[in-house]
Amino acid sequence: MGTAIELRGVDAGYGGKRALTGVSAELPRGRATALLGHNGSGKSTLLGVLAGLHAPWAGTVHCDGERRPALVLQHTAASVALPLSVRDAVMVGRWERRGWWRRTTARDRAVVRDCLERVGAADLARRRFADLSGGQRQRVLIAQGLAQESDVLLLDEPGAGLDAAARERVLDLIDEITAAGTTVVHATHDGDAARRADHCLLLRDGRVRAEGRPEEVLAAPSSGK
Numbered sequence: 001m002g003t004a005i006e007l008r009g010v011d012a013g014y015g016g017k018r019a020l021t022g023v024s025a026e027l028p029r030g031r032a033t034a035l036l037g038h039n040g041s042g043k044s045t046l047l048g049v050l051a052g053l054h055a056p057w058a059g060t061v062h063c064d065g066e067r068r069p070a071l072v073l074q075h076t077a078a079s080v081a082l083p084l085s086v087r088d089a090v091m092v093g094r095w096e097r098r099g100w101w102r103r104t105t106a107r108d109r110a111v112v113r114d115c116l117e118r119v120g121a122a123d124l125a126r127r128r129f130a131d132l133s134g135g136q137r138q139r140v141l142i143a144q145g146l147a148q149e150s151d152v153l154l155l156d157e158p159g160a161g162l163d164a165a166a167r168e169r170v171l172d173l174i175d176e177i178t179a180a181g182t183t184v185v186h187a188t189h190d191g192d193a194a195r196r197a198d199h200c201l202l203l204r205d206g207r208v209r210a211e212g213r214p215e216e217v218l219a220a221p222s223s224g225k
């Protein structure tokens with residue numbers, strides 16, 4: 001197993017506003033880590049730092065893999081204004097590796113098909129992304145993340161705004177993705193999602209409040225679960 005992601009003394013923020021202070025953590029390889037904490041505690045910022053979107057002000061971040069981690073945003077953050085098909089939406093995950101201006105290759109198309117199958121959305125490939133339910137959109141966005149073929153997949157509140165059945169399906173998917181060897185880090189407000197994770201990291205006001213097995217971290221004051 002070992003450590004897939006190591007953070008040492010990470011500070012980060014926006015303009016002059018600090019969002020993370022001295023964050024140190026070791027997240028296990030090929031396992032699911034749940035990022036916990038109240039609104040504004042710094043979960044999304046930490047995912048952004050791991051994804052390479054925010055440069056830390058201080059400290060170091062080491063992540064497995066030659067490619068940067070794939071970041072999957074909440075389905076509500078995805079634009080539905082563009083007339084994208086589901087297949088096109090997943091193909092976006094191939095852009096970084098191919099360059100968006102190049103023609104798609106047979107391998108790109110095969111990876112997209114495979115990722116749609118993995119999330120149980122192969123039958124939706126020709127549908128308009130905008131016409132899908134929230135749960136379907138979230139699974140398609142996870143397929144987009146998988147299509148990046150990174151060793152680390154980052155999910156920002158993948159269960160938010162979904163009904164219980166759709167949330168359960170996303171959690172099953174996280175289990176399948178880690179079983180296939182990919183490290184998953186997902187921000188969540190859901191106690192069930194935290195209990196099903198292998199490892200938890202609890203943030204409070206941008207600092208690590210607790211880290212370890214779910215039962216240990218959920219017992220910490222201010223876990224809110």
Ligand SMILES: Nc1ncnc2c1ncn2[C@@H]1O[C@H](COP(=O)(O)OP(=O)(O)OP(=O)(O)O)[C@@H](O)[C@H]1O
Pocket residue numbers: 014017018019037038039040041042043044045046187
């Ligand atoms: N783009 C931004 N510009 C300025 N400040 C920001 C920005 N994004 C987040 N912040 C601030 O950084 C801090 C951490 O926010 P962050 O979104 O990382 O928390 P979070 O735990 O993900 O919250 P939530 O559960 O609401 O998504 C908060 O004080 C927030 O107001």
